Amino acid sequence: MGSIFVNDRDGKTHKLDAQKGSTFMEIIRDAGLDIEAACGGCCACATCHIYIDHNWFDMLPIKEGDEEAMLDQTFHILKTSRLGCQIEYEDKYEGINLTLAPE
Amino acid sequence: MEHKTDVVIIGAGPVGLFAIFELGLLNLKCHLIDNLDKVGGQCAELYPEKPILDIPSRISITAQDLTDNLLKQAKIFDPVFHLNQQAEVVEKTEDKKWKITTSEGNIIIGKCIVIASGAGSFVPRKPPINNIDLYENKSVFYAVKDISIMKGKKILIVGGGDSALDWTINLAAIADVTLLHRRKEFRAAPDSVLKMLNLEKQNKLKFLVGQLSSIEGENGKIRNIEYKTEDQTHLIQTDYLLPFYGLKMELGPVAEWGLNLNENLIKVDTEKFETSIPSIFAIGDINSYPGKLKLILSGFHEAALMAQQCFRYCNPDKKLVFKYTTVSKDLRKKIGV
Numbered sequence: 001m002g003s004i005f006v007n008d009r010d011g012k013t014h015k016l017d018a019q020k021g022s023t024f025m026e027i028i029r030d031a032g033l034d035i036e037a038a039c040g041g042c043c044a045c046a047t048c049h050i051y052i053d054h055n056w057f058d059m060l061p062i063k064e065g066d067e068e069a070m071l072d073q074t075f076h077i078l079k080t081s082r083l084g085c086q087i088e089y090e091d092k093y094e095g096i097n098l099t100l101a102p103e
Numbered sequence: 104m105e106h107k108t109d110v111v112i113i114g115a116g117p118v119g120l121f122a123i124f125e126l127g128l129l130n131l132k133c134h135l136i137d138n139l140d141k142v143g144g145q146c147a148e149l150y151p152e153k154p155i156l157d158i159p160s161r162i163s164i165t166a167q168d169l170t171d172n173l174l175k176q177a178k179i180f181d182p183v184f185h186l187n188q189q190a191e192v193v194e195k196t197e198d199k200k201w202k203i204t205t206s207e208g209n210i211i212i213g214k215c216i217v218i219a220s221g222a223g224s225f226v227p228r229k230p231p232i233n234n235i236d237l238y239e240n241k242s243v244f245y246a247v248k249d250i251s252i253m254k255g256k257k258i259l260i261v262g263g264g265d266s267a268l269d270w271t272i273n274l275a276a277i278a279d280v281t282l283l284h285r286r287k288e289f290r291a292a293p294d295s296v297l298k299m300l301n302l303e304k305q306n307k308l309k310f311l312v313g314q315l316s317s318i319e320g321e322n323g324k325i326r327n328i329e330y331k332t333e334d335q336t337h338l339i340q341t342d343y344l345l346p347f348y349g350l351k352m353e354l355g356p357v358a359e360w361g362l363n364l365n366e367n368l369i370k371v372d373t374e375k376f377e378t379s380i381p382s383i384f385a386i387g388d389i390n391s392y393p394g395k396l397k398l399i400l401s402g403f404h405e406a407a408l409m410a411q412q413c414f415r416y417c418n419p420d421k422k423l424v425f426k427y428t429t430v431s432k433d434l435r436k437k438i439g440v
């Protein structure tokens with residue numbers, strides 16, 4: 001079991017347990033933080049929008065077609081925007097820092 | 104317009120569609136209401152091309168094919184669809200029936216209501232801009248109903264999907280159109296993208312890359328729109344703003360019908376899938392009971408059990424005889440097998 005750091009919308013940082021194979025969205029949702037994830041991870045709602053810390057961003061797998069198209073439906077997009085449901089936690093992400101995008 | 108029927112189904116997603124068939128087997132007639140311009144709910148709107156792998160006996164079927172087949176099967180029983188409108192008001196009539204009024208003013212009277220409204224009705228996703236509501240339906244529109252007001256005006260369209268591109272192309276013929284999208288690639292049909300880019304080449308419209316950030320204006324009338332590129336903000340003067348950020352699902356009026364809810368889901372029993380109000384049922388993604396799985400498969404099962412109880416409400420003097428479809432000569436004749 002690893003851990004990730006998540007900044008909520010009030011600027012508070014939470015250290016969350018992360019299990020290999022779970023997506024960032026699932027880890028955040030199951031910890032009870034406020035991420036809507038309306039479609040449950042099907043890449044069909046864009047309500048799991050997160051920002052990835054600059055230092056980690058390039059380590060992530062590149063976006064597949066669906067994810068970029070879904071990001072079109074969100075707001076406040078940054079270069080480091082991703083959909084939390086499209087990235088699975090792996091050991092190499094131990095300690096990664098994520099931020100919940102505004103609603 | 105006023106209609107009378109046995110059962111009014113709210114929501115024409117996969118579960119609402121299959122309910123028509125199950126009710127039809129028991130000779131019950133249905134009217135359906137859906138906000139979308141098509142049947143199929145989430146399957147048709149969110150993932151028509153994706154293959155579903157857990158529909159019994161289908162190794163793989165796309166969500167659109169599933170919708171098409173469900174519709175074909177339902178049509179055996181002549182359902183009536185009221186699309187492009189929301190079920191808004193539910194009232195009891197003097198003779199103890201249900202009267203449902205839609206956003207288009209249609210009235211449908213039935214003995215039972217089946218709520219198959221899934222995750223809610225699809226509504227436009229609104230950009231989180233301060234005060235945008237002050238401009239809505241005056242100079243900000245999420246759908247174009249009256250093209251004539253746009254003639255010769257400056258219009259800013261935002262988005263990269265089919266609605267954004269289709270309206271950009273259509274309105275470019277009669278107005279001064281600018282399309283704003285956050286990147287140079289589009290999720291719209293490649294054909295439309297090509298058309299748009301050609302029009303841009305001929306100077307018949309403008310295309311800008313950036314993100315919408317705020318509105319300036321007064322009394323519902325826009326003066327300027329501000330948008331952001333990487334580290335700059337820009338102003339663009341416009342008369343109308345048409346944001347097309349896709350659709351999201353919202354519980355909507357269902358919350359106001361006096362039903363027992365559990366975190367925006369309707370509580371039902373697992374024998375008849377009836378709600379806290381007798382003769383109102385809830386099936387599919389909208390209901391909640393211990394062990395509920397939000398699967399199409401579960402919705403189908405719920406529809407079959409719900410139909411039994413609807414039959415009893417609609418035919419209090421008749422006995423319900425359980426019959427397999429394999430023995431139904433009537434049905435075979437109807438389908439032609």
Ligand SMILES: Cc1cc2nc3c(=O)[nH]c(=O)nc-3n(C[C@H](O)[C@H](O)[C@H](O)COP(=O)(O)OP(=O)(O)OC[C@H]3O[C@@H](n4cnc5c(N)ncnc54)[C@H](O)[C@@H]3O)c2cc1C
Nearest residue numbers: 042114116118137138144145190220221223224387388399
């Ligand atoms: C990307 C994705 C993949 C999925 N994959 C699978 C899968 O592999 N297998 C599976 O079993 N399930 C899957 N699902 C879930 C499945 O799509 C849902 O369980 C199913 O669509 C629920 O059907 P429904 O008819 O209950 O509701 P919906 O499909 O949500 O339809 C409800 C309809 O009701 C309408 N409505 C709601 N309120 C009103 C109102 N007041 N007035 C008028 N109309 C209204 C809505 O506009 C909508 O059209 C998936 C979902 C998504 C998003």
Ligand code: FES
Nearest residue numbers: 041043045046085
């Ligand atoms: S949870 Fe819906 S897109 Fe990620």
